[in-house]
Amino acid sequence: MEFPISRERLQNYKANEADSVGIKQGISKEMKQICKDVEIIVLTTNERKYVYRNVAYIKRMHIESKMRIGGNMALDKAFNCLNELLEAIKNTFPDCIITIDPLETYIIIDWS
Numbered sequence: 001m002e003f004p005i006s007r008e009r010l011q012n013y014k015a016n017e018a019d020s021v022g023i024k025q026g027i028s029k030e031m032k033q034i035c036k037d038v039e040i041i042v043l044t045t046n047e048r049k050y051v052y053r054n055v056a057y058i059k060r061m062h063i064e065s066k067m068r069i070g071g072n073m074a075l076d077k078a079f080n081c082l083n084e085l086l087e088a089i090k091n092t093f094p095d096c097i098i099t100i101d102p103l104e105t106y107i108i109i110d111w112s
Contacts, residue, residue: 023081030054031088038093038109048112055105058085 001013001021009017038050058081082104089098089109097110 023084026058027081027084027088030058030085031092034089034109035092049108049110052089052107052109053105055082055100055107058082059104 001017005013034050034052037052041047041050082100086098086100086107089107093109093111097108099108099110100106101108
């Protein structure tokens, strides 16, 4: 929840914003794990890339948020979790090459 927050937003928070907050928290959790994994790779191997294979989980968050919102509004209000994650990765690793495969099953962070 972002503060300051108006009375109207508080009254409608669950209906309008709870899903987006849940998604943001999920993205944040995934980013923390990605950063830990990259740090382990850098410290313990000679690899110059990281492959994130949890894309199915991110897509599932997107679908579940659509279902909770329900109906036609789902398309308007639901977050595209995969794009949110990609943006977070690009911001965290700004000069690395970020690639997603055509089937959207994995993301590669390449710092070579």
